[in-house]
Amino acid sequence: DGGITQSPKYLFRKEGQNVTLSCEQNLNHDAMYWYRQDPGQGLRLIYYSQIVNDFQKGDIAEGYSVSREKKESFPLTVTSAQKNPTAFYLCASSIAGTGAEKLFFGSGTQLSVL
């Protein structure tokens, strides 16, 4: 079955540590996205990529970094510069140019600070 796989499901970060969240899709989608979800808030866009080897900052990119070396993969690194990393992180993908009506989401990673 085609879909988006996020791992791990739960992740813990120590102070000053960088952690990487994995997102893999086998839908052959060009575009991939990372959102952050906090309780009582909507989703906020961190980074997105419309094509391999290219990505753009979203609304809250500070303290995060991404790479897009392969079409299937869009890992997100939460760096030590992100002072409030505890949140639920959602990865999504779509066919480039189709917009929000064709967006597929992964099942998320819950990141917590120890």
Add this chain to the structure above:
Amino acid sequence: AQSVTQLDSQVPVFEEAPVELRCNYSSSVSVYLFWYVQYPNQGLQLLLKYLSGSTLVKGINGFEAEFNKSQTSFHLRKPSVHISDTAEYFCAVTPRPAAGANNLFFGTGTRLTVIP
């Protein structure tokens, strides 16, 4: 710029009763409108969308929504809820034409709790 307001953060309702989840938006341009559902520890699943045409949109799981341009609203309704409808519901908008999902604006969500 676009913004979305979901007026109710929590809505408790008894099983088999009707429910309405409210969504209002603000935009200087025409928009597409969406409702998503999120079950615990899951990603978002598209319930329904309004792109054009009839203002009454039917979605999955018996939900429907009506686009009201004059009131800038897109309220979600279901005539009879089930326990399995307990979830978080998000309204979202994107400006036309939606070239990419990077311009998707979400509301803060409404937690629907169905009481047996």
